[in-house]
Amino acid sequence: MPAMALLERERFLDALDACRADAAAGLGRIALVTGEAGIGKTSLLREFARRLESAAQRPRVLWGSCEALFTPHPLAPLYDIARQIGGDLPALIADAERRDVVFNAAIEALARGARPTVAIIEDAHWADEATLDLIKFLGRRLERLGILLVISYRDDEVNPRHPLCSVVGDLPATLVRRVPLEPLSAAAVASLVDAAAGRAAGDAARLHEITGGNPFFVTEALAAAEDDVPPTVRDAVIARMARLSEAARAIVDLAALVPGRIEGWLLAAVTPCPPDAIQECLAIGMVMHEDGSLAFRHELARRAADEQVPAPQGRALHARILAALRRHGGIPATRLVHHADLAGDSAAVLEFAPAAAARAIALRSHREAAAHFATALRHADALPAAERAALFEGLAYECYLTEQIAEAIAARKEALALRRAAGDALKEGDNLRWLSRLSWFDGNKAASDDYARAAIACLSALPPGRELAMAYSNCAQLYMLAGDAQAALDWGGRAIALAERLGEIEILSHALNNVGSVRLDEADGGGRADLERSLRLALEHGLEEHAARAYTNLASTAVRHYQLERAARHLAEGIAYSEAHDLDSWRRYMTAFRAQHHLQCGDWTAAAADADSILRHSRAAAISRIPSLVTLALVRARRGDPGIDQLLDEAWALALPTGELQRIGPVACARAEAAWLRGRPETALADLRIADALAPQQPDAWIIGDIRVWLVRCGAEGDDAGAAPPFAREIAGDWRGAAAAWAAIGAPYAEALALLGGDEAALRRALEICERLGAAALAFVARRRLRASGVRGVARGAQERTRRNPQGLTTSELKVLALLVEGRRNAEIARRLFVSEKTVGHHVSAILGKLAVRSRGEAAAAAMRLGLAGARTGAVLGAEK
Amino acid sequence: MPRYLVERDFADGLHIPVNADGAKACRAMVDTYLHDGVTWVHSYVSTEGNRKSFCIYDGPSPEAIRRVAAKTNMPVNKITEVRVLDPYFYR
Numbered sequence: 024m025p026a027m028a029l030l031e032r033e034r035f036l037d038a039l040d041a042c043r044a045d046a047a048a049g050l051g052r053i054a055l056v057t058g059e060a061g062i063g064k065t066s067l068l069r070e071f072a073r074r075l076e077s078a079a080q081r082p083r084v085l086w087g088s089c090e091a092l093f094t095p096h097p098l099a100p101l102y103d104i105a106r107q108i109g110g111d112l113p114a115l116i117a118d119a120e121r122r123d124v125v126f127n128a129a130i131e132a133l134a135r136g137a138r139p140t141v142a143i144i145e146d147a148h149w150a151d152e153a154t155l156d157l158i159k160f161l162g163r164r165l166e167r168l169g170i171l172l173v174i175s176y177r178d179d180e181v182n183p184r185h186p187l188c189s190v191v192g193d194l195p196a197t198l199v200r201r202v203p204l205e206p207l208s209a210a211a212v213a214s215l216v217d218a219a220a221g222r223a224a225g226d227a228a229r230l231h232e233i234t235g236g237n238p239f240f241v242t243e244a245l246a247a248a249e250d251d252v253p254p255t256v257r258d259a260v261i262a263r264m265a266r267l268s269e270a271a272r273a274i275v276d277l278a279a280l281v282p283g284r285i286e287g288w289l290l291a292a293v294t295p296c297p298p299d300a301i302q303e304c305l306a307i308g309m310v311m312h313e314d315g316s317l318a319f320r321h322e323l324a325r326r327a328a329d330e331q332v333p334a335p336q337g338r339a340l341h342a343r344i345l346a347a348l349r350r351h352g353g354i355p356a357t358r359l360v361h362h363a364d365l366a367g368d369s370a371a372v373l374e375f376a377p378a379a380a381a382r383a384i385a386l387r388s389h390r391e392a393a394a395h396f397a398t399a400l401r402h403a404d405a406l407p408a409a410e411r412a413a414l415f416e417g418l419a420y421e422c423y424l425t426e427q428i429a430e431a432i433a434a435r436k437e438a439l440a441l442r443r444a445a446g447d448a449l450k451e452g453d454n455l456r457w458l459s460r461l462s463w464f465d466g467n468k469a470a471s472d473d474y475a476r477a478a479i480a481c482l483s484a485l486p487p488g489r490e491l492a493m494a495y496s497n498c499a500q501l502y503m504l505a506g507d508a509q510a511a512l513d514w515g516g517r518a519i520a521l522a523e524r525l526g527e528i529e530i531l532s533h534a535l536n537n538v539g540s541v542r543l544d545e546a547d548g549g550g551r552a553d554l555e556r557s558l559r560l561a562l563e564h565g566l567e568e569h570a571a572r573a574y575t576n577l578a579s580t581a582v583r584h585y586q587l588e589r590a591a592r593h594l595a596e597g598i599a600y601s602e603a604h605d606l607d608s609w610r611r612y613m614t615a616f617r618a619q620h621h622l623q624c625g626d627w628t629a630a631a632a633d634a635d636s637i638l639r640h641s642r643a644a645a646i647s648r649i650p651s652l653v654t655l656a657l658v659r660a661r662r663g664d665p666g667i668d669q670l671l672d673e674a675w676a677l678a679l680p681t682g683e684l685q686r687i688g689p690v691a692c693a694r695a696e697a698a699w700l701r702g703r704p705e706t707a708l709a710d711l712r713i714a715d716a717l718a719p720q721q722p723d724a725w726i727i728g729d730i731r732v733w734l735v736r737c738g739a740e741g742d743d744a745g746a747a748p749p750f751a752r753e754i755a756g757d758w759r760g761a762a763a764a765w766a767a768i769g770a771p772y773a774e775a776l777a778l779l780g781g782d783e784a785a786l787r788r789a790l791e792i793c794e795r796l797g798a799a800a801l802a803f804v805a806r807r808r809l810r811a812s813g814v815r816g817v818a819r820g821a822q823e824r825t826r827r828n829p830q831g832l833t834t835s836e837l838k839v840l841a842l843l844v845e846g847r848r849n850a851e852i853a854r855r856l857f858v859s860e861k862t863v864g865h866h867v868s869a870i871l872g873k874l875a876v877r878s879r880g881e882a883a884a885a886a887m888r889l890g891l892a893g894a895r896t897g898a899v900l901g902a903e904k
Numbered sequence: 905m906p907r908y909l910v911e912r913d914f915a916d917g918l919h920i921p922v923n924a925d926g927a928k929a930c931r932a933m934v935d936t937y938l939h940d941g942v943t944w945v946h947s948y949v950s951t952e953g954n955r956k957s958f959c960i961y962d963g964p965s966p967e968a969i970r971r972v973a974a975k976t977n978m979p980v981n982k983i984t985e986v987r988v989l990d991p992y993f994y995r
Contacts, residue, residue: 628974633965655967664966665985666906799982846925874977884929887919888977 029070030211030238031238032063038202039071042171046139046575048588051165051198053640054190057178060206060323061239061256066177067204068143075141083137084170089149089284091322093364094379094395097388098152100144108132111297126160130168131160137439138169145323146154146186147176152425153388155190156605156804162194163602178203182872186390192640193607206236209590219245227250239321246308270295271303278309278317279328280340280365287315292347293340303554356382360398369402376402387617389422393421412441412450423461426633432461449490452482456494463501466680475501492521492530506684506721511541530784530833532560532569540576544723571601571609575616582623583725584614584683585768590620608644611637615647618654619689625796627770631658645677649686652677653693661696661772663799667697676708684721688714688730695733705738718745725750753777772796779805783814836873839866844883863869907945908969910959911982918953935971937961962988 029036035056042052056064072084077359085107105112112132131139137738144150144158161172181187190197207215212234213227233252234240243259244252253259264275273294290296303406305311308320319325332340337428345422348354356379363371376399383392396418403411419434439454459474475498482491501514502508515538522531535557542550558573560566574597581590594617601610618633634655636645643651652674656667671694678686693716695707696823703859711734718727728743728750735754736743743754749764758780765774771792777802778789787810835856842852849867853860871877875883912918920926942963943986950956963969966983973980 032981453972628970635965657968662970662983664970664983665908666966832927844919844921844925846921846923880925881932882926883925884920884932885977887929888920 027518029063030214031064031205031207032070035067035204036074038075038200039067039173042173042200043075043139043141046141046169046171047082049138049167049169051168052171053162053165053199054171054173054202055192055199056173056175056202058206059179059237060177061237061321062204062206063238064204065145065321068145068175070143071142072727080139082139082141084141084143085133087141087145088283089144089146089151089154091146091149091568092326092361094361094391094398095149095151095154095359096355097151097386097391098125098150098157099382100154101125101157102174104130104142104660105132105764106229108136111658120385122156122385125386129157130161132436133166139171140169141173142174143173145175147174148185150181150187151383151388152186153386154381156387159190159193159607160605161384162198166195189351203242207231208236208237209240211771212236212241212295215245215307221377239323243308253891256323257327257330260324261331264328264331267303267307268300270297270300274300274304275307275309275328276332276336277340277344278319278335279303279325279332279361280344282325282361284312284316284318287317288351289344290317292350293343299779301324301750313609326663338366342368345371350529355379357395360395364398364402369405372402373399373406377414377417377522380421384421389421389424393418393425393427396421405578408441408445412445412447415441415796416450417456419457423457423464428461431457432465435461448485449488452478452494453490455481456497458489459497460502461505468505468682471501486622487521488523489525489527489530492518492525494538495521496530496534499534503537504683506544506717506723508541508722515541517684522588528560528564529566532566532573533556534562535560535675536569536573536576539573540580543576543580567604568609571597571606573602573606575609578613579616582620583723585725585749585770585773587620587769590616593704594620595658607640608647610644611640611647612851615650615654619650621768622657623773627658627662627797627829628885634658645681646686648673649677654688655904657693657696658873660693660700661796661798661800663700663803671697679713682717684714684717684723684726686715688723688726690714692729692733695737699733699736700804707733707737708739711739722778728754728763736814739747749773749777753780756780772798772801775801779808783809783812785811786814836866836870839863840870840882840886843867843870843879844886846883905962905964906985907987908961908963908966909984910960910961910969910973910980912979913981914955914957914979918949918957919954924958926991933976934993937963940968940972940975942968942972968982 033591034883038613039054039056042054043644045052045473052301056067058064069734072086073080075084076641085104087103090096090099091805101116105116107464112128116125119128133142142161147154147158150158152212158172158174161170165172176882177189181191207226208229212231215229216227219552230241230244230252234244234256239505240259243256243263246254247259247262249262264272267275274290274296277294281289301304301311301317304317308324309319310320312318316728319328329337336758341362344367345359348359356375359375360372360379363375376395380392380395380399383389383395392823396414400411400414400418404413414435415438419431419438422428422434422785423433434456435454439451439458442450442454450757455474455478459471459478460476462468462471475494478494479491479498482494485491486891490621493515495518499511499513502511502514515534518534519531519538522528522534539550539553539555544550552801554573554577558570561573575591578590578593581587581593596612597613598610601607601613613746614633615637618630618637621627621630621633631654634651637647638655648852652670656670656674659665659667659670659812671690674690675694678690681687691707691710696708698704698707711730715734717729718730722745724745724747728746729748731741732750732753741754743751746754748759749768751760752758752764758777761777762774762781762785766772767778775789775792775796775798778785781789787803787846790802790805790809792798793805839852840857842855846857849860849863853863855861867882869881871879874882876882878883920929934944940963942961945962946961947957947958949958961969963972966985969983970980972978
């Protein structure tokens with residue numbers, strides 16, 4: 024079928040070309056081309072690439088496609104791109120043992136070539152995990168490389184839980200341009216009907232209605248040449264294939280079983296391919312590529328054809344494809360597994376699936392690795408118990424890494440039963456320890472404790488090894504999280520001793536982290552040394568998760584204890600490390616703590632920005648959401664802004680099930696503060712008491728102090744025992760000492776809060792701080808207290824005074840500005856003010872600089888907004904356009 | 905998208921000329937706001953000295969309202985989330 028001109032696609036092509044121009048100017052761009060299957064994403068991109076060929080500054084265009092395999096090959100689109108770049112890149116990628124090597128080689132190769140480079144990744148809704156990570160990796164490093172990254176996907180298949188969704192959300196917003204394709208209009212469908220002879224004009228409206236203007240459906244329906252419009256795109260495709268000869272049909276059936284495209288040699292190896300049969304296939308819209316491979320014009324057509332192949336015949340064909348692929352050699356294991364599985368050839372699945380999983384693991388495509396283990400297990404009934412158990416253990420670990428906790432638990436239980444039956448106590452104990460960890464993730468604390476004890480009981484009977492050391496450290500972690508310091512230190516100590524004796528660095532780092540965190544909470548200086556040692560070991564040995572965890576615990580403790588400088592340092596290092604190693608959940612967790620830290624320092628704009636960046640992310644975990652919700656709610660409450668309750672209600676609902684003081688306490692205090700600022704403190708007492716009840720098990724002086732001081736402010740009794748110094752002072756009635764302590768710490772809002780308990784001078788000082796911070800709600804409280812204590816004429820605030828001329832314009836500049844507002848030119852201003860035109864020019868540039876505007880018009884607008892304009896022209900905002 | 909009523913105080917009154925410059929000033933403000941996803945619906949200005957304005961915006965959050973205000977040097981005295989009440993709806 025001849026290629027048709029693209030209809031109604033000019034503006035989308037223009038949008039892509041604008042991105043190309045930006046990339047040519049050295050900016051990074053990411054274009055997201057979206058729309059349902061058949062909307063014409065590929066056609067648009069082909070046309071875009073075709074036009075680039077004749078462009079003056081012809082860019083390098085690289086194509087990569089994601090595959091519709093059940094379990095996609097890791098980094099398949101990058102292999103495509105590497106082949107086009109050539110050189111040693113394809114070999115380097117194929118042989119690389121580590122993923123970061125692959126990613127760095129890819130970005131180097133992209134940056135080295137011609138500028139601009141247009142890299143296209145098609146069908147990202149099918150992307151494997153490693154490819155999704157690659158998109159994120161490239162997106163973050165694109166800025167100055169002069170690369171346009173085009174990503175196409177079916178946005179209607181990408182729901183908020185689809186992994187691509189969070190990847191797109193993480194791309195730098197300033198670089199992203201969206202190109203959402205739309206269906207064809209009725210007029211466009213009518214013109215296609217006109218072009219396809221032999222149809223009545225009345226059909227066009229019906230065709231448009233049934234196809235919804237989907238270009239692929241329209242084309243297929245027109246080509247099907249049925250009396251009526253086929254009801255679905257599948258029917259249209261099948262109708263076209265119905266007229267094929269037997270030989271052509273055999274080719275179509277075979278091609279339907281090979282996602283993507285079928286190579287010429289594979290086709291020939293499995294079925295006879297007379298030229299006229301191939302011609303027939305091309306006549307129904309299949310495509311023959313330059314390399315001799317044959318493909319359906321669209322995956323929708325392949326699916327429809329695939330469904331038409333009867334199951335027994337399909338199995339036989341898959342077996343023949345598999346045999347041909349094996350004879351050919353050099354085929355990735357992923358592809359062999361796909362056909363072996365569909366051929367029902369268990370021996371072949373078990374031969375290739377572990378290799379496919381291993382490759383996926385090396386490239387950190389953990390979702391795909393889990394899928395390969397699951398495929399192998401479907402064919403593993405006849406395997407010996409130990410081999411099946413190993414497959415379940417592999418599956419469990421990959422599920423754990425991809426946050427499929429329920430699946431991981433189920434797989435661990437299978438492995439446990441198999442190991443137990445085989446009498447392998449070491450592996451039994453290790454599976455028990457894993458079940459403990461997984462149960463904690465699952466929110467099942469009781470089961471977690473039971474498994475932890477069972478693991479130690481089981482492993483203690485054996486000679487001490489790494490499994491036992493890990494079981495000890497797991498116990499330490501559980502007790503640390505539950506706030507049981509003594510038990511945590513006890514188990515942690517055993518873990519450290521055994522790990523040191525065995526030389527197990529990773530376990531040592533893990534155990535030191537647990538012990539150090541506990542000791543820090545206990546205000547034990549040695550805790551920091553433990554944590555820093557844990558961090559050092561992790562950094563030296565490339566234990567990325569452990570390093571991120573150590574940074575997080577160091578930073579979060581510093582934030583909780585108001586050690587502002589230390590917190591700033593740990594946060595900066597930890598976030599930079601997580602970014603550099605693409606440890607996204609850790610980056611989000613630390614960013615949430617940074618929001619809290621900004622709030623403590625009084626930088627509310629930065630606090631709100633950090634919190635918002637977490638809350639906007641669909642996959643942020645509860646432990647990251649809680650501090651973000653609290654921080655944003657407090658910024659709003661303190662500014663007197665709306666939208667507080669929905670944030671705090673969500674935070675409360677997320678925090679309560681954790682049962683942990685470190686999550687529940689801050690939410691209770693924030694709810695108390697919001698209620699207190701609103702003048703209804705008594706409504707917060709119940710929440711504060713819930714949090715206070717947790718204090719005995721988890722004695723953190725800063726959280727407890729915060730809870731107790733809010734109990735007092737809200738009118739209840741508060742106990743200063745166990746509260747950190749600034750809180751204890753306020754509870755004891757020493758507002759002066761409390762305020763001084765907060766001032767020394769550098770937490771201005773906390774200082775203002777403490778000053779509210781003081782005399783007139785203290786209240787005035789509090790008011791000053793509030794005005795500087797923009798704390799309208801607390802300023803209101805301070806003014807009310809001042810008035811109540813008999814002080815008259817409480818100023819409305821510094822805001823009013825400074826706002827009159829906050830930019831510090833000189834008298835002459837103000838005069839010039841007044842004339843600018845009236846629209847006078849420089850010559851006229853010069854005449855009126857009796858100065859030279861050159862002087863006016865100087866004044867004007869000074870004004871532009873001080874007002875941070877670029878033109879006289881903008882300066883005039885700014886002057887009017889700021890009330891800086893002397894002249895009154897009498898109009899009001901919005902009176903006239 | 906939430907709707908906000910933003911109260912602003914102008915110590916020396918708010919003055920926008922009824923001419924091309926005034927139109928341009930408003931247009932520039934509308935565009936700046938839109939860039940951050942905030943739509944300026946309209947405003948009421950106190951008749952006495954133009955000292956106070958009540959502006960209606962549709963925007964994603966109070967933070968966005970404050971962000972665009974800072975960009976355009978507009979004061980913000982109070983932000984209230986509001987919704988429409990149409991008295992004639994009850995007729």
